[in-house]
Amino acid sequence: MKNFFNLFYKNLFLTRRLLFGLIAAVVFFIFRFFFSWLGWLPNLYVGALVLLAIIDGVLLYRTRNGLFARRQAPERLSNGDDNELGIYIENFYPFPVRLGIIDEIPFQFQKRDIWFKTSLAPHQHKLLTYLLKPLKRGEYEFGLIRVFTQSPLGLLMRRYNFEESEVLPVYPSFLQMRQYELMAISNRLSELGVKKIRRLGNSMEFEQIKTYVPGDDYRNINWKASARHGTLMSNSYTDEKSQQVYCIIDKSRSMKMPFEGLSLLDYAINASLVLSNVALLKEDKAGLITISEKVGAIVPAEKKPAHLNKILEVLYKEKTRYLETNMELLYSTVRRVIKQRSLVVFFTNYESMPALQRHLPFLKRIASFHLLLVVFFENTELKMLGQAPAANLEDIYIKTIAEKFAYDKKLMVKELNKYGILSILTSPQSLTINTVNRYLELKAQQKI
Structure with a gap:
């Protein structure tokens, strides 16, 4: 019943x-x-x-x-x-x-x-x-x-x-990662906004001797091999491989700020996953460190086939913490974990010049041993307020304050550049594109 x-x-x-x-x-x-x-x-x-x-x-x-x-x-x-x-x-x-x-x-x-x-x-x-x-x-x-x-x-x-x-x-955004991977394999990264970087010189890693074809750099002609074969032969070089690329993700309260539903931490995690994948496709080694008031996850740089899944599993569990980043601990961790000169990409966020000044002594120490790239975010909401027309006195005050914050961000970039520290000031939506572009640019310029 x-x-x-x-x-x-x-x-x-x-x-x-x-x-x-x-x-x-x-x-x-x-x-x-x-x-x-x-x-x-x-x-x-x-x-x-x-x-x-x-x-x-x-x-x-x-x-x-x-x-x-x-x-x-x-x-x-x-x-x-x-x-x-x-x-x-x-x-x-x-x-x-x-x-x-x-x-x-x-x-x-x-x-x-x-x-x-x-x-x-x-x-x-x-x-x-x-x-x-x-x-x-x-x-x-x-x-x-x-x-x-x-x-x-x-x-x-x-x-x-x-x-x-x-x-x-x-x-973390593995669909975005696969999209970049497929585009990289088919040489169509430009469709996603990745720029084609002009190489300034040849890398020092020799690959093979091949038949010279029109368009090859004539400076690479191997005259001894050409004499033996009776035709022009050219030395072929490839990108230097097995360089280390470490992504350091700040998990402090400054990364809790949301944009279009996603927190800055999630934007940084998605960008780190894509950058690690691109680095592995370029046959470099990818590593990961997360930091807040204490050290989070550490994934030593490797280029094994299953290494990306290990990074993905670690990033899946990361959460924002509510204390300020311990920069002294970050410096000691970098010195302990990263033994050779590497590209260190530090994802963080600064909303004021005093916040940057507190971190700057430790950033300069890290930059003395590694190629340091600091990635922080534009406040897109304040940028929109600064670009909006002012209809009354209150709007003028709001617009002035918003422009002051935007100007401070640009001053932070200049302050970092003054000490030889590379930086990217980007909107959260453009983070992945800008980070991958800078990595490819540094690799083409043989800075790593």
Whole structure:
């Protein structure tokens, strides 16, 4: 009896068509009170409506499992990217049905409109796809798939609940990483905004002797080999390999600031993952250090095939902390972990000149041993305020203060350059492009 209650009563709903029919019945009875000639017509109408509702219920419930639904999702989601998910639905009824489908997505998305309307012919199946864009790393729990079914009569609606609860992890932006990887393999990085850097000279790593073709640098002609072969031969050089590229990510409170839903820490993590992948594609070694008031994760620089997955797993677990970065500890960690001269990319954020001045002594020490690149962020909200027209005195004050903060950021770049420290001042959205461009530029200029 309890199973029948759960199967029939709890999952049975009235449709608008039936409600409008009942309202029409009430109107019929009201009219009969004034017009006696209507007689038994309202009673016949109500009887027909009830009979059709019973027939509709029999159609919906005579097939015990009239529908099948399953969520199709990847093993993990990519943070900050549009991830495609799907719902596979199949109709086992011998008649066409109209469906309303609710997918109970994780609460982190704060969406209540994942509702699909579709129809299926007898024994037809269909795949419905939609996109989700997570803005925070971690575990996301999906709930049930609820399907509301109507027969051609459309008076009643039966609900199916499919136990599709699952937990999907949200990792740093591996979709963006793959996009850069595919573009790099096919030499189409310029489509993503990566600049083609002119090489200033030849790297010192010899690759092979090959036949000279028009367009090769004539300075690389190997005259001895040309004399032996009776044709012009040219020395071929390749990029210097096995150089170390370390990404250092600041996890302090300054990286908690959000832009377009993502925190600065997440932007830095996504950029670090892409930069590490590009460095490995260039046959350099990629390493990682995270820091706040204490040392977080340390991944020594390597170029093994599985090394990128190790970096990905470490970045997945990193979270913002709420204390200031211990720069003395960072310096000692860099000296202990990084034994040879390397490119050190430090992702952090400075909102004022005093904040930079506190870090500057330790940044100068690191720069004396390594090629240091400090990456920090423009405040795009303040930049928009500074560019907005001023309509009154209050707007003038706001605009002046915003421009003052923007000017301070430019002064920080000059201050770093004064001590030979490279820097990138970028908007969060352009972080990955600008960082990869600078890495390729430094590599082409043979500074690492």
